[in-house]
Amino acid sequence: MxxxxxxxxxxxxxxxxxxxxxxxxxxxxxxxxxxxxxxxxxxxxxxxxxxxxxxxxxxxxxxxxxxxxxxxxxxxxxVVYIHEEPIMLRGSVADNVAYGLRIRKLPADEVVIRTEEVLEVLGIKHLAHEKAQTLSAGQKQRVALARALAVRPxxxxxxxxxxxxxxxxxxxxxxxxxxxxxxxxxxxxxxxxxxxxxxxxxxxxxxxxxxxxxxxxxxxxxxx
Amino acid sequence: MWQELTDIVVRSLLISGMATVLATSWGIPITMILTVKESKFRRALLDVANTLVAIPTVLIGLLLYLLFSRSGPLGFFGILYTPTSIALGEAILITPLIISLSASVLRETKTDIWEMAISIGATERQALVVMVTESLPKLLTAVLLGFNRAIGELGVALILGGNIKGLTRVMTTAIALEVSKGEFELALTLGGILLFVTFLVTVIVRKVGRDL
CATH class of the missing domain: 3.40.50.300 (P-loop containing nucleotide triphosphate hydrolases)
Structure with a gap:
């Protein structure tokens, strides 16, 4: 709240x-x-x-x-805030989604599990190894959402x-x-x-x- | 002849490289602080840096000469007419350029990457790290332009180095010497080599930056 x-x-x-x-x-x-x-x-x-x-x-x-x-x-x-224009880091979609988890210093296996979980939920698991910055605006929006959901705010x-x-x-x-x-x-x-x-x-x-x-x-x- | 030429080219690269490393080591951290801390002096400091980009190289050379000459306040270091003094002078010369260029790069990153990192839960230090790593290719370009400015300048190298054969003679001072002797052909050849070396460094750095 x-x-x-x-x-x-x-x-x-x-x-x-x-x-x-x-x-x-x-x-x-x-x-x-x-x-x-x-x-x-x-x-x-x-x-x-x-x-x-x-x-x-x-x-x-x-x-x-x-x-x-x-x-x-x-x-x-x-709290997690998601920008109107989703901001992608260099690297893959999975790297982007895992970013919030890594900075929280979660164990590596948990990072992988949670990342895969949210990618699945948002229907973008097939994009996991794509370069995030080359995605369409809609796909970036989903990646940003996945990154937010992964940290369970x-x-x-x-x-x-x-x-x-x-x-x-x-x-x-x-x-x-x-x-x-x-x-x-x-x-x-x-x-x-x-x-x-x-x-x-x-x-x-x-x-x-x-x-x-x-x-x-x-x-x-x-x-x- | 070729041995001497190779020495001059290598010396030029080493001195300008050292100057670039020095200027980067203090220029980028200064810019990071200016970008992250919303100081009211930020704009004023950037205006000063932008102004100093245009400072004549001979003026910097002269000021440092007065500092490092035997009777000057820093004369006890005994670095006048050494490669170190040229590197230091060139580092001071290119610092405003590196600050000015990297400031616009980091400012752009601050509004998106920094905010994204903070909003996903990064500490300020983590946000700073990601801001810099995401800007690396562009920062590298800023540093490269600094290097190009250093390797192509004459005033500092001539005044602080003295164009001593086998010690402080670099490509630009060698060109100036050949011109003064009326050896225009050799001067033009040296100029061509200077441009080619700079081009080569630019291509290599661009490729490295792309892979970062």
């Missing part, structure tokens, strides 16, 4: 996010808003990538910016996850999200895809004019 309390953030001088109070709790939260409204910034603040100028971000009740570096990393490891933040996916990919993603929610993962999705939001989310956050309006309730009433 991630909570933003009175958070403001500026890249240079002017705030792009101002006094946001938000709870990304169990289930799926959709973050909706026009281009440039601050959806991505909001997710990066929630992931502990950006430091708020004012206010605090609590990841599972702890502010990662007020604790020592080692604790900060362990707090951050409860408690909180998953997805930035426009369907942007590069075909219909089959979208359906796989939806099933995955439902499965993760059943397992207790808190998910936030920044999206323009209202159908995805309608089908999956329990609550929605509208981001506009540098702030966020929080609406509780499933069934997509807020989409009408």
């Amino acid at each position: 991630i909570e933003l309390k009175g958070v403001s953030f500026a890249y240079v001088k002017e705030d792009v996010i101002k006094d946001v109070n938000l709870l990304l709790g169990p289930g799926v939260t959709a973050i909706i808003g026009p281009n440039g409204s601050g959806k991505t910034t909001l997710l990066k603040l929630a992931a502990g990538i950006y430091r708020p100028r004012v206010g605090e971000v609590l990841i599972d009740g702890i502010n990662p910016w007020s604790v020592p570096e080692t604790v900060k990393t362990s707090i951050r490891r409860n 408690k909180n998953l933040l997805l930035d426009e996850p369907t942007a590069n996916l075909d219909r089959c990919g979208r359906e796989t993603l939806m099933e995955l999200v439902k499965d993760l929610v059943r397992k207790g993962v808190c998910i936030a999705i920044a999206t323009h895809d209202r159908l995805l939001a309608f089908k999956l989310t329990d609550r929605v956050v509208f981001v506009e004019n540098k702030t966020a309006i929080f609406v509780e309730g499933s069934g997509g009433r807020w989409l009408i």
Whole structure:
């Protein structure tokens, strides 16, 4: 669970996010808003990538910016943020998926098992030895998702996850999200895809004019 | 004749290579710190580095000459007119170039690789490592351009090395000497060799970079 309390953030001088109070709790939260409204910034603040100028971000009740570096990393490891444009490291798909596991210094055999497991789940096992940077945008999106799932995060933040996916990919993603929610993962999705939001989310956050309006309730009433 | 020519070519490669290693050993870490730590001085320091890229080589040569000459503050080192002084001078000459080029490479990587690494759970040190390893081919290009600048410069080598036969004579100072003697044909041949050697190093480094 991630909570933003009175958070403001500026890249240079002017705030792009101002006094946001938000709870990304169990289930799926959709973050909706026009281009440039601050959806991505909001997710990066929630992931502990950006430091708020004012206010605090609590990841599972702890502010990662007020604790020592080692604790900060362990707090951050409860959250994974996936970029809109998936970022691939040089090397194979399997190397990319295993990256999060290796930096956690898991035993080599467990790294292999978990990597194969998520590649299977996402239907990209046949790409395991391909160079990740040569894949299509949709395939990269799946690899990024696999890399995130491999580390079994408690909180998953997805930035426009369907942007590069075909219909089959979208359906796989939806099933995955439902499965993760059943397992207790808190998910936030920044999206323009209202159908995805309608089908999956329990609550929605509208981001506009540098702030966020929080609406509780499933069934997509807020989409009408 | 050929023996002397080979010596000059090898000496040039060694001195410029040493200068490149030195400049890389302090230039890249400085750039990494400037990139990762969002200091307000970052932009100003990069502006200084960009300006110093255009500094005349003779000016650096002169400043170091004043430092290393017997009556200068660092004269006790006794390195004036040695290959070491040329390497040091060339290292200082190419440092701004390496900083300037690698800064743009690392800046680009910071916004994607760094964030990706942090978001998947890397410590800042792990993120820094992956940021550098992912940038290696491009960083290598920055270093290579530094080497090319070092091997092709004249002012530092002439002022700090003194163009001493068998000790500090490198390709550019040899060319200058032949021109002053009116031996244009030999000077042009040396120029051709300089270009060919630089081309060869560029190709080798590019191939190495591709395999990294």
